[in-house]
Amino acid sequence: MDPRGLLRRAGLEVEASPVPLHGGDISRVFRLGPYVVKVAEGAPSGLFPAEAEGLRALGARGVRVPRVVWVGEEGLVLEYLPEGPPDWEALARMLADLHRRREPAYAAPPGFLGTFPLPGREGGEWTEFFYLRAVEPLLRATWDLLEGLGPKVESLFRKPLPTEGPAPLHGDLWHGNLRFTPQGPALLDPSFFVGERGVDLAMMRLFGGFPEAFWRAYRALYPIPQEVERALPRYQVYYLLAHVHFFGKAYLAPLWKVIFAS
Known part of the structure; x- marks a missing residue:
């Protein structure tokens, strides 16, 4: 669906022409006046609703995010956030406040990392929770590409990960999912869960x-x-498996590196 068509589906009309913005691997992203429109052909079922729910979850916990205007299986309409100056201290405050929050238990709705589907999961011991919800699905999907690294990945999660308590997470927090606005930093495209x-x-x-x-x-x-610093390479395995899945064996070298740093 074209971006104007999606706006009409949402009951919105604007005079502005679509301006392409940077998007992900599957979505096409446009600005139309006060809105950002994300559309995709062949998007997995539930992708855009999961993104919308993640944005709402972060917003409810005090994180600046674009307001969800409309969502459907065909795409997503968001508030456009104008660009502002970088403010790294404000980002630090926002994330520290988010990460200090304590939720009742580890929990994850069915969701996505990029376009990779992840199962829902609730409760339990953290290492098992993280492995079964995040690592194991990607490990199964990439096993034949890993050139013998699969058992090494499995062994990393036989020892417990450190715990500080269940906190709300963005879940895919690379710099491309950050936007500085005149009101301060905002986060985009979450893979939200509590971990x-x-x-x-x-x-x-x-x-x-x-x-x-x-x-x-x-x-x-x-x-x-x-102990949290020392555990970071084990968490990075999750993201590198996703990169192997999406982009191939070029990411085996960094995967080796974090495995042997763990």
């Missing part, structure tokens, strides 16, 4: 994009214990 904050910290470390100014401010607000 340990090390999952978010690991993704933020994996591909860079978050400068020392952020980390200095975040650590001052919410210090990171050494």
Whole structure:
């Protein structure tokens, strides 16, 4: 569906022409006046509703996100957030406040990492929860590409991961899912669930994009214990398996690196 068609489906009309914006691997993203429209052909069922629910969940917990205007299986209409100056200390405050929150238990609705479907899961011990909900589905999907690394990945999760308590997570927190606005930082495209904050910290470390100014401010607000720091490579395995799934064996070298750092 074209972006104007999706706006009409949502009962909205604007005079502006669609302006392409940076999107993901499956969505096409456009600005039309006060709206951002995401559409895709062949999107997996539930993809856009899951994104909308993740945005609402973060917003309910104090994170600045674009308002969900309309959502359906065909696409998503969001509030357009204008660009503003970088404010890494404000991002540190927002994420520290999010990660300090405590939820009743680990929990994840059925969702996606990118377009990869992840099962729902509730409760239980953290290491088992994270492995069964996040790692194992991707490990099964990539096993034949891993050139013998599969058993090494399995062995990483036979020892417990450190726990600080169930916290709400963005779940896919790389720099492309961050936008600075005139009102401060905002987060986009979540893979929301309740887990340990090390999952978010690991993704933020994996591909860079978050400068020392952020980390200095975040650590001052919410210090990171050494055992959590040491666990970050194990969380990065999750994201690197996803990259192997989507992009192939070019990501085996960084996967080897984090396995042997664990």
